[in-house]
Amino acid sequence: MDRSKTSSSLSQTSSSTKRRYLSRRDFWMNAGMGIGGLGLIDLLNRDKLLGAELGQACTASADLNSPYAPKPPHFKPRAKAMISLFMCGGMSHIDTFQYKPALEKYNRMPMEGHGDIVVRQGNPGPLMKTPFSFKQYGQSGAWVSEIFPHISTIVDDLAFIHSAHGTSNDHTLSHLEWNTGNILVGYPSVGSWVTYGLGTVNQNLPAYVVLFDQRGGPYGGPQNWGSGYLPAAYQGTVFRSQGDPVLDLSPSSEYTNLDRERSRLDQLAKLNQEHAERYPGSSELSARIASYELAYRMQGCAPEAVDISSESDETKQLYGLNDPVTEPFGKQCLLARRLVERGVRFVQLISGAYVNTNVTAWDAHDSVDSNHRQHGKEVDKPITGLITDMKRRGLLDETVVMLHSEFGRMPISQRGIGRDHNPGAMTVFLCGAGIQGGQAIGTTDDVGLNAEEQPTSNHDIHASILYLMGIDHKKLTYYFNGRNMRLTDVAGELVPQITGTPKKA
């Protein structure tokens, strides 16, 4: 049974989702449970839902005794939600957003004057110029290489941090460094911290959604969206590219169907209620009863959130859904917008999969030209579409969008035409949430080996993101292992150009 298409005589319009909720209410009422039987479920909210429009029905909040209940920020936030665009494999900063004439000048000459060269694989080669042409764009004059013809049109909306740097040249460790704050395993991801800190305004959908590349997961797999030492409830929920978006969202038809399930839920609520009456005041049992109600809503709302059939052709084209190369990431970007629209707090999209790393991820050991041209094309239009669409819908003002990777790449060649990992420098860009566009923050040295002006660490960027979301990174703590842990550990300085806070003396 398609839950969003249940019909009900009580429905006053033909809106499918409305009918679903009416029938749901009907079933609760027919079950003779009354208000008492509903436990913590908010009847008022339910009634609001009755008259709500389709989108709103799944956006509505239900303040429950749940780990995701909305929590007040430390101060007025500039962003309600965040979208992280993670380029898995190591996007080269010097072949995308940092133009280095020195590399042309010294092409194929040994790199000197930069100390010991540590590479990940093989022998260090000579300096190598970018295979791509660079031009300046927009009023800000930002440099963008030819692989991003679309992103180059919106550079005045983007704030580039060219001096981002990390500590490890290992993919997985660096993935963890940027996604969890720590190069070791076992630490909560940024999205987990954000949902732990703020909860979510929409209990009908997961608070923290991850859409990884349809070719496969990133280096380190689910550890990138794990909740580490935070309660498991705060881990990211994977939305799958095929079938039900959420694992176990509906039963496989081989065994049962949703009609029977609805009836089972009804019966379950009654038996659980009988049980809970033996334990008066148990908030845990009340929460369990409510969690089934939420699960039921999610069964309707998650498919609704990923159903893009209502989007206009113009919108779909904006995201590149009409081209098989851009369609997969384009769809992820469109879903990100739809999820944020529906109150999802944190969305991470991952471009690149750890399957055949030189091909399926941004891991251009073999050839920068073919690798980055391919991956550039896959994301260029979708990302531009996302930012453009968010902007025109007014969503960008209250959402922070960040593009990043686990590290940049080396100015010297590998295997002649590729580049090795370089944690010394990478480019990150942020936009939305009132961030001043067109900024170029920080620099690297003449060849792009290391951050030079205003070196910016993962902690600095994480602190800044939390700030935009109304959280003081020093105050968002969780007691574990004998101390109050933080996303930013004992570090993290706000990036003043991003947060608009005064520069540190």
Next chain:
Amino acid sequence: MIGFRPLGDEMGHLPEGNLVARWLLVSVMALGSGSGTHLLAQTLRVTDKDILPIVQRCTQCHGGDVQMGNLDLRTRASILQGGNSGAAVNPGHAEDSLLIKRVTGIVKPQMPMSPVPLLRPEEIAILKNWIDQGAPGTSEMGVVTSAAPAKPGIPADLAYPPANFPGYKERVIQDRDREWWAFKKPVRYATPAVSDARWAKNPIDAFIKKELDSKGLEPAPEADKRTLIRRVYLDLIGLLPPTQVVEAFVRDDAPDAYSKLVDKLLASPNYGERWGRFWLDVVRYADSSGFEYDRDIPNAWRYRDYVIKAFNEDKPFNQFIVEQIAGDELDNPTPDSLTATTFYRIGPRVRFREKQNPSNRYDYLDDMIRTTFQGFMGLSVNCARCHDHKFDPITRMDYYRSMAMMWGYVDYDQPLAPKAQVEEYEKVKSEVAQQTAPLRAEIARIEKPYREADLKRRQEEALRKYPEDIRIAVQTPPDKRTPGQKLLVTQLPLNFDDPDAADVVPVQVADNPNGYRQRTVKVSDADDVKRKDLQAKIKEIEKRMPPPLPMANGVRDGDYWLAPDDLGDNNLANNGRFSYDKKCCFVPALGSKYEVPELHFAANGADFEADKKTPEVQPGFLTVLVKGTPPPTSDMPSRPGYPTSGRRRALGEWIASADNPLTSRVIVNRIWGWHFGTAIVPTPGNFGKMGLPPSNPELLDWLSTEFVRQGWSVKKMQRLIMNSETYRMASSFYRADDVKKDPTNVYLWKFPLHRVEGEIVHDIMLYASGQLNTQFGGKPFFPSVPASVRLAQPRGIWQLTKEGPDTWRRGVYAYVQRGLRYPMFEVFDEPDLNITCERRDVSTVPTQALTLLNNDFMLIQSKFLAQRVLKEAGDDPAERIKQMYRITLSREPTRVELNLNLAFLQKQRAYALAHGSASGDAADLAAMTDFAQVILDSDEFIYIG
């Protein structure tokens, strides 16, 4: 007897010597100043001879137990630091030193005070000379000075001299630091007198009731028998009580019926399957190593089985500790004790390019320090990695001392077979290798021209694809190339300058992404016949090989930096690999003398050379705990032929000592928490200042002393707990006044209702459905997950399986892959697999509900359960419902429940008939399946009431 093995020959001059004291001396020499050890060694002799007898008279009041005027004269640093009146000594200026002014009486009161006799003039002269020389090298004074008469070789005061060198001044651990409750030995408090006879039978009850009385709380009555038997079964073996056992128990009026039930379940092999799993949480058990490659740890499961077996056999917990930390260093290691050291191997490990990333080693040690100290002792020693602990009296030097205790260990696979069998195996293996070598060489000879041709072809192909500048560089004769061209050519993957080398260059291939092997090469048909013939011959010879020996993925002492190259390690120039000039070997040869490689303070592997610049660290225990703890003595004979340092054994025995104030408390607290859902100290991994205080400190101490008294028997402790009234209270008790006074039931006025863990949810569903595969132990199984879940983690050996008896084993036997967790366990709060688990969270989220509603496993087991009920209960719908309740909930349904479920069955049956059920039987099954699922989803089913 707890003891140390002597370090070896170099200990000869300290026949009665104590290892700790020896370490201290060495450590002092190394740490006294940053200026090298030889000088200090000289000044140490001077100090010993001349200064110490004098200063010893002062330290009776200024050092050790008493530090009057806040003055500690035991170390150079503390002398310079001085007390309330300022520095005691001004080096180089005796006349200007307060110490001299005091002992001469220039400043009153003159020292030493009565009854200690005043210093004689010649003694004062020695002191003056010493100060005028700059008061050299006396940071070791505390080692041998003491107010208390010292036993030979065993200093009574083991406070380490605080380290003090450029860049680090160790926090001085004071006596007041030792006043923290958890650092004082547990006291066996007298059992409180309780007037209520019900609460006077078991000491636990007396302690609990005293607390309840003082808080004005009224305890719950005893739970009914059905609740009790279900509780005891779920708690002890994690399975449901069989229906007939429930009925027999309910009918059994014998006064010892309950305690016999507890005994029976403690003796069940299923007991270890549940209680061993709790321990696996503590040791952050997994079958894979995590990180990028998430590699399999092939024999991790043997450790899992060892743990289950240890619980089943009620292995004394102190022995259990020592085996895990030093099972290989015991006098008589057993297969079990060797397997126990897999403890070191199951943590998160990169296992790729370890040689290029020396910092990994320090991270692994950090993992071990964290797991060991939090797991066994409830102390976050790992917080002192970068600085002295911010809250607890644990210094950064303590951290490195602890690291030095383990520093020698290397990953080492130990064969689990008798010596003769191992030798025979090695003999056959080398014979087979010898016999097949010429055949392999012949294959290589046949393949050689093809390999060369193949390489040439690939090179030409590659060259065509390369840009022109690379082609030019390759074609330029080596001596004519520019420096840039040289770099360019050497980094090309196909080795253009040396075709021969390419024949031995292993390649990474798609079907073996985690490894390297030689590329297979096509040869002519005629040559292929020859090659196949040779391969067949090799195969024939290899048939002689006995089956592989069972191995433990254990450890022994060795030199980590000399470990054989492993995946990704290579020796190419300029690849970031550090050089290590140490001579000897990965593991010491039989009969040789073993020396632990040096470990430097604050070393972290980020810069191998910089690491060497700090002083070398000597092993030791936590400063705050050694004071007043008699150190282990060294009567342990060295096991012949197994050179090892004994450090890990010393650590294990120190942790497992009855004198360790933490260990017994920590484990009884955990046991309590595993029974009740909440422990007496609600932070079982942290007994320090940042942990929570015990809700009933007297009970905790009593339990801890009782545990030791009972020979560290976990089962005896559990028997005691489970036979208490406290444990047998009802959980459904409600009294408004109690709720008001103690809303979260901290003081246990009722039994805490608590959910079982994901593994047990899984197990009891299988048990109810009758489909549990009871295979005990052995290799793990792969639970069935959708391909989309596997897609998220392309690495590791996780296999996609179908639901079936192979996957219907107990959850504890499921393969635990760090990078890919079984969703059903994960959603029910499986703890993070990388860090020792203090306690499992219990969260309630919609995804749990989705799992219970829609997971295939659930739906399949529901049907089996339905079939079982239909088979066992006959045709009467009411009887069917009753049987369902008996199987799953160990009770009869209430009248309300009966009616609710009758109506439900009717409704579902009607639906089934209207939607394609061919027969009444099919409709019955469909309806019963729906009912079964409702029951399996219900709260009561997955809660211990």
